[in-house]
Amino acid sequence: MPVKKIINDPKRVVDESAAGFGLAHADLVRVEMDPIYVVRADAPVAGKVGIVSGGGSGHEPLHAGYVGFGMLDAAVPGAVFTSPTPDPILAATKAVDGGAGVLHIVKNYTGDVLNFETAADLASADGITVRAVVTNDDVAVKDSLYTAGRRGVAGTVLVEKIAGAAAERGDSLDEVAEIAERVNANARSMGLALTPCIVPHAGEPSFVLAEDEIEIGIGIHGEPGRERIKLEPADRLVDRLIEPILEDLPYSEGDRTLLFVNGMGGTPLVELYLAYRRAAEVLEERGVVIARSLVGNYITSLEMQGMSLTLLKLDEEMIELWDAPVHTAALRWGR
Template sequence: MKKLINAPEQVVKEALAGMADAHADLLKVHYDPDIIVRADAPVANKVGLVSGGGSGHEPMHGGFVGKGMLDAACPGAVFTSPVPDQMLAATKAVSAGKGVLHIVKNYTGDVMNFEMAAELAAAEGIEVASVVTNDDVAVKDSLYTAGRRGVGVTVLMEKIVGGAAEAGADLAEVKRLAEKVNAHGRSMGMALTSCVVPHAGKPTFDLPDDEMEIGIGIHGEPGRTRVKVGHAADIAAMLAGPILEDLPFKQGDHVLAFVNGMGGTPLIELYLMYNELNKILTSHGITISRRLIGSYITSLEMAGCSFTLLKLDDELTKFWDAPVLTPALRWGC
């Protein structure tokens, strides 16, 4: 494998050290257990927001720590859930007396470990609520999940709920809003190549040069189908069709369209895919009112992309537009 690393076992800690130095104005990194915490945490009179998951998906989640988004993130080993000690430490670090919301992607290890951490935090007198994202329409169950996987909606939830928490919403309100985002969003992704986990040193799965995986998971889990590589317009239709049918989205809807790169896809191709998605939505009478295009939930160097559509109303739009200042997202500040 060819990677810009020193040793596989040091990748996460050395990357965290780089984040700490590069973004010292926004966040602090604590080690053993490893957590990334907002620089001014705990913020008085504010619900704390904590998320986390395996490393290798950067900028999710550490890149979303800061004003208007997460208060803390728990980075596990590459493609491996963080442990309850990390989640408990993060919860305690951001608790300011108004409770803490855990935003959890629906992967078995994440769900189990966050549940354990919430119980430990409750024993220490911290009120914790949890919301699990499960927006991936590609498969019902996978190698890592019972039920649908949590993918692109996670980023949108962290931003929208982060805006509400920054505005002073209480724990019940931020949980309600998080559940609303999850209920109104759907995602599906695809891969042109596999990726190489540093510890493994070889591709996670075999994908011939002339084939692509439709409905891939962010850890390389199998998708709906494997087909020959086609034109971007055809790929966009394969992703958008199941999303539109699932909620379902309908004529007259306004949506936030999130076109996400998996880590190895150039921005020129993501904008091309956004153009194809926009044409599909326009043909269905659906208006893109907000959009996010770029690599925000990656799978190391995997080439491919995902679509996420979130049905918007005035409330969701208001908190999406609210100021945010993190390493990966920033506007209005």
């Protein structure tokens, strides 16, 4: 029986979807097909640091949804939940090089890190200066399926926005890399899943949860987290995510944070805002100031039901760069 999804052929999902993305957002991006990557319509921007991210597909709008003014210059989609190969990463890197160097933003998964490194080496051999920032904001587990060290998850969206704004205002490659590192160092995330998801070419769920069971600390590919527990009320679930985050990076009274409640793809918004309410309550009790917030499906795992919480400890420069204009398919303000 074919997998129950709106697709034609599991092998053509990423190509056909990228083609549709290119048609829908032709004012913002160009989609190259051989090898496949999504690039800002006006790339390369002369004198601006180029920013490239990428990774397995299935996490949309990450990363292609963030290509445009004030954020990424290119995104490289691999097959679903599979790292892109060095070839398209290299091609994207060349396409966005405006002479000021290129920053790679890489989620910490072994395949992604290796393939971006290889592409960076090849780009360097071609005379392009490349720096890489590896995101690893997930406090759930140390070492995981596919990963040595912590996994890079929702904090990546915040790194891309803030680093993108720094590049857009004309910062140098070292400066853009520095702020990207700083955002990653101040971001902490943790997620949970109520249901698994089905990778199109696999055709069946990558893991199984009982009717009353959830996974705390889930990875964005369905990798195991900390524990499986019985379903609990939302407020308790929020506590289970926010407490390890605040233990890992303590806040003092008056510290400012960006509170990001992210849906895994299949979670209704009504549940994400309900979770936001409790997270805001916990932070208020501790005297933490929610200076900015983001709620929605920004880094997903196909149709998985679940959510993640991310806290980013903000400084003045990060706030300024967060507020700076951005114009992408999935994040837009100020223009």
